[in-house]
Amino acid sequence: RKEVEQDPGPFNVPEGATVAFNCTYSNSASQSFFWYRQDCRKEPKLLMSVYSSGNEDGRFTAQLNRASQYISLLIRDSKLSDSATYLCVVNANNFNKFYFGSGTKLNVKP
């Protein structure tokens, strides 16, 4: 079983739509969770950390469900510029080691 699993998509949504992705992780001892955004052939960039209590940053909301071992990312009022691949990142037992999901591709269309 993979450490981190994501639906690869693509998710094709119109501008202004609300879209959500989930990411499941296998290690119940994982402590740190992040969402990264990666544009085509570019390096991943941190979008937001995911806190136990959930957190929001503008149009983006991240949630953690420890019982079911998944994290989610909700994007409201989608913009064309949100089109990218969203990577879920979870740390391993060794805090310094992280595992990346394969990414979920989002296409926001006019």
Place this chain on the structure above:
Amino acid sequence: GAVVSQHPSWVICKSGTSVKIECRSLDFQATTMFWYRQFPKQSLMLMATSNEGSKATYEQGVEKDKFLINHASLTLSTLTVTSAHPEDSSFYICSARADRLGYGYTFGSGTRLTVV
């Protein structure tokens, strides 16, 4: 913010030659850097953890004699792909942890290696 500079951005080399990729933390010290590889439409896969002043730790299945890692200073780690073959063609990215960002990691811009 914390910046990681990675060079070269892309390189094309002949099969059998060696290629060195540099990763520098520009405004912070990184005792640990990470090297990832990403094949098309696949996730980033951790290859090795680079530790300043000591040997790198390689992930299972990654040949340490083929992918030489040197982390001689707190701001520089290098990955050398030795005797490169076409199957080594990939996108290589380094990352480092900048503590003042909390637990987030900063990534280099990546190196696209094509072996012909």
